[in-house]
Amino acid sequence: MSPPFDRVALIGIGLIGSSLARVLRREGLARHIAVHSRSEATRTKVRELGLADSLHATPEAAVAGADLVVICTPLSAYGDIAAAIAPHLKAGAILTDVGSVKQSVIRDVGPLVPAGVHLVPGHPVAGTEHSGPEAGFADLFRNRWCILTPPPGTDETAVNRVADMWRRCGMNVEIMEARHHDQVMAMTSHLPHLIAYTIVGTATDLEGHIDADVIKFAAGGFRDFTRIAASDPVMWRDIFLNNREAVLEMLGRLTEDLAALQRAIRWGEGEKLQELFTRTRAIRRSLIEAKQA
């Protein structure tokens, strides 16, 4: 059986891009994997790791002749990349991405896509706190969700081909509106990261000997936050800047709830605390039942 894609171009090859390269190869999903990284050090690393069939210093060279192009860079690079590759995209090619915000892709990339090329924005919801091509692994996507947010009128065959690729990478695929995606992710991913970054920052600003002790005695909960707050700084800067409205809305809700809890602690309202904590414990069970724990 011939591979579903003849030539796949990966634009950017960090944690997600390199994991995709590995699983594309393992599952035989591409005859040729072309990789672009603008960094020579990264290209050398990718060569050593044997992740690419061809390596390219420019995105336009990588996409020449590709039937599938996957943008795997931080969101702030999307506009320039789209402008650079647009004239070089093959007729009928599919253009997708792996970014954590989806409305901004439609806004920044959509207008630059030539007629006859199919834009299928995508988001494999998977990751670790590590970055770079050496951090990727083929099983990163297994049993996780991939969300596709094709704008209305997108070619169905193109959507199905992208969905099929992610399924063969081990993912469950869900199709939804970009706006809904951005709201759900603001709550489940962007806000947790924002809070983790903040709390780790707050802790290490403490004066006296407390900051050293914060590291020493991190096992009581702080540790988990430091792991989340170790995620790629540029990628996350771009997520917050590109999903600003939804993040600020969810943050507003959180701040209200936090104020209510603060008041309950100040006034010693134990029942309120226990009621909330009992409710959140039940959520964990839902997650375990949904096999997402």
Added chain:
Amino acid sequence: MSPPFDRVALIGIGLIGSSLARVLRREGLARHIAVHSRSEATRTKVRELGLADSLHATPEAAVAGADLVVICTPLSAYGDIAAAIAPHLKAGAILTDVGSVKQSVIRDVGPLVPAGVHLVPGHPVAGTEHSGPEAGFADLFRNRWCILTPPPGTDETAVNRVADMWRRCGMNVEIMEARHHDQVMAMTSHLPHLIAYTIVGTATDLEGHIDADVIKFAAGGFRDFTRIAASDPVMWRDIFLNNREAVLEMLGRLTEDLAALQRAIRWGEGEKLQELFTRTRAIRRSLIEAKQA
């Protein structure tokens, strides 16, 4: 070699108490382990698990003749327990505990301790989100820190015997002032739990289909928060009520920092975000170097 303690009484036998029972037995640290639980169901479970040499329906029965008494209940029970056991404590006995707040122990238990009995408040900084005697395991304490906060003038031999016990359970022991302990824990443990409880509550209050999708797509960061927010509700209610001042102080600092970050997102100040995220990533490395990751 005879065990360092003849008779150890565990008052309460949840995650921590049952883990201690297991490791005391494995390491041969007690000739006899007496356990009190006020719940008959728990006593039956402990009997099935074989964790105790004797089981007692009242704390005073458990402590009779004990040379070491370890309170392992939620903090709100400490006052009543201390009042009940005080007349039954053996002369020269050591009274310690495993609670996550230490000034409140000195405040609530200290005045009730009879002359000739040594109060050595303690906190093994270890745990999981699971509760109950079946959730414990002997290796829970391995390579973690145990903090002791003996009030000035406490008998040194008593402190050393408690420290030695925790070391033989695999822990590193640190002695500090109760007030400093409560501040460090407010930041490293109590605040992270408070935030996790809040964010999980906020997420599940969302209207429309978002709340179901929050469970479905939890892999992006939210998952870690649900695990923390699954911790024992009564234990955590008591921690916040008993470490109110330090928690409110640290929460105030966090709220300020969060407001600054909110502003940076609203005004698109990417450098500020990236600077913070780069700094917090370095913290994670400190933690890995300190072997607390």
